[in-house]
Amino acid sequence: MKTHIRSGFWVLIALLVCLSLSVYSVSAVTGRPKNVQVALRAKWSGTPILLEAGELLSKEWKDLFWEFIEVWLHNANEEIDSYTAKGCLKKIVKYGQSLLPETLASVFEFSLTLRSASPRLVLYRQLAEESLSSFPLTDDINSNIITGEVSESNENIESKKTKPLPVGLNLQSPGGKCCWVDTGGALFLDVTELQLWLRSPNESAGDMFQQPELFDFDHVHFDSSIAGPVAILYGALGMDCFREFHVTLVEAAKEVHYLTLRDILSCITLTIMIRIK
Numbered sequence: 001m002k003t004h005i006r007s008g009f010w011v012l013i014a015l016l017v018c019l020s021l022s023v024y025s026v027s028a029v030t031g032r033p034k035n036v037q038v039a040l041r042a043k044w045s046g047t048p049i050l051l052e053a054g055e056l057l058s059k060e061w062k063d064l065f066w067e068f069i070e071v072w073l074h075n076a077n078e079e080i081d082s083y084t085a086k087g088c089l090k091k092i093v094k095y096g097q098s099l100l101p102e103t104l105a106s107v108f109e110f111s112l113t114l115r116s117a118s119p120r121l122v123l124y125r126q127l128a129e130e131s132l133s134s135f136p137l138t139d140d141i142n143s144n145i146i147t148g149e150v151s152e153s154n155e156n157i158e159s160k161k162t163k164p165l166p167v168g169l170n171l172q173s174p175g176g177k178c179c180w181v182d183t184g185g186a187l188f189l190d191v192t193e194l195q196l197w198l199r200s201p202n203e204s205a206g207d208m209f210q211q212p213e214l215f216d217f218d219h220v221h222f223d224s225s226i227a228g229p230v231a232i233l234y235g236a237l238g239m240d241c242f243r244e245f246h247v248t249l250v251e252a253a254k255e256v257h258y259l260t261l262r263d264i265l266s267c268i269t270l271t272i273m274i275r276i277k
Contacts, residue, residue, distance in 0.1 A: 047121040050238055053092050055117035056108075057099060058219060064099050065219050069237055069246070071095045076243075120217065128234045131182045131212075179235030179245050184210040191244045194231070198252050223253040 050072075058065035072095060093112070097105035181188040188194045212232050233249060235242035 047118045049089060049112060050092055051121055052117040053096050053112060055120055056111055057096060063222050066221060067099055072237060073243060131234060135187045178239055179241035182212055182232045184212045191248055194248060221253050
């Protein structure tokens with residue numbers, strides 16, 4: 001009898017020791033810091049963080065979108081880590097945070113890493129593609145005339161205009177321009193041409209049914225008036241041609257309706273709208 005009790009006692013001791021070791025092992029594992037890596041996959045190529053930052057700020061307050069553009073352009077010549085990717089991101093975060101209250105500024109960089117504005121940039125890119133497809137491919141037509149070749153039939157040109165552009169491929173306007181203005185009835189590839197149009201936009205506005213379609217998500221410039229012809233600028237913050245067009249439209253916005261700006265890739269694409277009084 002004593003032998004059975006003694007053997008049972010030692011079995012109990014052995015079980016307690018095993019249990020203690022198991023608990024220690026589990027606590028040791030759970031106590032270790034864990035690194036979490038997250039990868040996001042989308043059906044489109046990556047979109048610029050700079051453009052995403054503007055969209056993200058506009059979700060907090062619509063005018064922050066325009067303020068961010070002005071801050072970026074004003075400090076465009078600032079040296080920042082020799083223009084490295086890390087330095088550029090640091091600059092984006094710095095200027096974005098400068099426009100936000102402290103409580104939001106602290107999470108701005110983290111919000112950028114979520115890439116929540118990327119789908120909207122892809123949508124804007126599709127609108128830019130539609131803008132280009134609304135006009136004849138003047139480069140191809142002029143080239144055929146200069147070289148003496150027979151111009152393509154309207155059917156072939158229409159086929160080229162409506163053929164979808166693969167997502168992720170850069171848009172290219174006639175002449176290889178990275179920025180252009182769409183008024184619904186005309187496409188301006190040069191700032192000088194735009195300035196001529198701005199002198200008498202109502203005379204060349206034409207049929208109001210030609211006006212570009214506007215959307216609820218379009219950005220409205222705070223100096224805009226309400227009525228008048230619309231002009232949409234496609235370009236991208238960070239590009240020289242965007243600065244030229246943007247400055248021209250901001251000056252015109254005091255007399256016209258500088259209505260919206262849509263960010264996307266063309267050589268990337270940002271769109272700005274104006275309405276003339």
